[in-house]
Amino acid sequence: MAGSALELVADLSGNVLTLTGMKLLAGPATNVSVEAPFLVQIPKVGRVRIDPKNAGFEGKLDVPAGTRKEFFLQELVVLNVSADTRFKLVFTKVSTSPGKAPNRECTALDLFKSSAVPAFRQFIDTVPDPQLDAASFPDGGAPPAACVSCHTGGEDSPDASETPTEVVATQAMDLRSLDRDDKVACAQARAWINFGNREASLLLTNPQGKGNTLHPLKGVPANHPVVEGIRKWVAAEQP
């Protein structure tokens, strides 16, 4: 399963662990198929807990090489968790077969540079991060930001002053190589084009506040220059 990854957002509140936005990304050369996964809870003290019915999913999931799919119901709530509990994810069955990732290189790089990148640099309103901004912005406001404000702030950003939001953002869509190597940045962004329904691409729905519910943008109208700028390039990319 080389290069495959399970993506999720984990939030521990009291002793309730909530996993959301779960997705499985299959490695670039492997079709991945998994069945009925469940969590095994390993507390620091006490017995290992296994409860596939409540802390697991039923059914089968097939993910073609190099693509990302919603992981079953995408959400899992686990009770009686303490901060030092460890978890294992067990699959009832896993199988793989050799596969080939769809074309990852951009086919409309010029439009990416002339239309999408300027849009990525334009500032729009954000939603405050409850963990970070509550102290800095007590009235609930948060400063406007551009896509590049968050999506270029990964672990090895030059000033090492990135916030957790920026690290997560850059893990999801890495635009750090903009200007240095636009081809690489373009391929990263392209991974979020939904070729079956381009208008439903998270690249377009996230800025409109209609995509990932955890995405920290307030949302602009569908005809806003930021959306238009990205859309023009998204429309031109070939699968």
Ligand code: HEC
């Ligand atoms: C305030 C920070 C912030 C800004 C500004 C921001 N993003 Fe994000 N973005 C995030 C975070 C955090 C994630 C990861 C969300 C997750 O994993 O649930 C993300 C993820 C994404 C993803 C991957 C899909 C997903 O939802 O996980 C896309 C595509 C995306 N953002 C597009 C954009 C675009 C386009 C812009 C500019 C119009 C933008 N983002 C601006 C923080 C930001």
